[in-house]
Amino acid sequence: IECFHYRRVERVNYSTSYGKNGRLQPRVRSDTKKVVTHRASSEYAFESYKDETDTRSLSRMLTGGGGTIPDTTDDSTQKPSMPKQFTKITLDKLLLFANDATYYDYVDQESSFRHLHEKWDVHSTFKSRLVMDGYLPKILVVNHSLGGTGTGLIKNLWYWVFTCFGMTVPYRIWFSYHCSNTEVTIAKEVKG
Numbered sequence: 001i002e003c004f005h006y007r008r009v010e011r012v013n014y015s016t017s018y019g020k021n022g023r024l025q026p027r028v029r030s031d032t033k034k035v036v037t038h039r040a041s042s043e044y045a046f047e048s049y050k051d052e053t054d055t056r057s058l059s060r061m062l063t064g065g066g067g068t069i070p071d072t073t074d075d076s077t078q079k080p081s082m083p084k085q086f087t088k089i090t091l092d093k094l095l096l097f098a099n100d101a102t103y104y105d106y107v108d109q110e111s112s113f114r115h116l117h118e119k120w121d122v123h124s125t126f127k128s129r130l131v132m133d134g135y136l137p138k139i140l141v142v143n144h145s146l147g148g149t150g151t152g153l154i155k156n157l158w159y160w161v162f163t164c165f166g167m168t169v170p171y172r173i174w175f176s177y178h179c180s181n182t183e184v185t186i187a188k189e190v191k192g
Contacts, residue, residue, distance in 0.1 A: 001114060003038040003121035038120035042113050044106055044190070052096060052187040058089075084180040087141040091184055093130045098191040105192035132186065140179075 010030045097103040110128070118124040162171040 001038075001040050001117045001124055001126045002036055003118065003124045004034050004036045005122040006032050007035050009033050038117065040113075040117045042109075044109055044192075046102070046105075046190040046192045049188050049190045050098075052189045053185070054187075055184070058182070058184060084178055085143055086175075086179040087143060088179050088181045089139045089141060089184055090181070091135070091137055091139065091186055093132060093135065094185050094187040095130050096187055096189040098189050102190060102192040106190075130188075132188070135186070 008030055009032075010028055013027045013029060097106065114124075114126055118126070159171065162168055
C-alpha cells in the first residue's frame with residue numbers, strides 16, 4: 001500500500017520578455033506534485049499450499065509420448081502439424097483457495113492490513129501480486145525426442161553472427177518457424 005497527498009507548488013520564472021516598464025516579466029507557474037508519505041507491504045500467512053498445475057499433456061509432448069499441445073499460433077482449421085524442434089512456453093500464475101474459510105481468511109487479512117495502513121494520508125493505492133520463487137514468465141524448451149539434429153543454427157554463435165551482419169529480424173523469423181508456442185498456468189492451491 002502507498003499513502004500520499006498532492007501538494008501544489010508554485011514557481012516563479014523570469015522570462016526573456018520585458019513588460020511595459022522595461023523590466024523582466026515574472027511568470028508564475030503552478031504544478032501539482034504527488035508526495036508519498038507511507039509505504040507498507042505484507043505477505044498472506046497461510047498454513048500450506050499444493051501445486052495444482054496440469055502438466056500431463058505438456059510432459060507427453062516433451063517426452064515424445066504423443067499428444068501434442070495445440071500451437072497457439074496455428075489456425076484451428078488447419079491440420080495438426082509435426083512437432084517443432086523448440087517450444088516457447090508462456091507461464092501464467094493462478095491462486096486457488098482450498099475452501100471458503102481460506103478465502104475469507106485471505107480477505108480478512110487483506111482488509112485488516114488496508115484498514116491499518118490507509119489512514120496515514122489523504123489518498124492511498126493498494127496493489128496485490130502473486131510471488132513465486134523461481135518464476136519465469138517465458139521458457140524455451142528443446143524437444144530432444146526429435147533427435148540432436150534440430151539445434152544447428154540455434155546455437156549462440158550463429159545468433160551473434162546474424163547480429164553482426166544486421167540480420168536479427170530474418171534470424172528471428174526463421175527461429176519462430178521452428179518453434180511452437182503454448183501457455184501453461186501454474187496453479188497453487190493455498191489452505192489458510
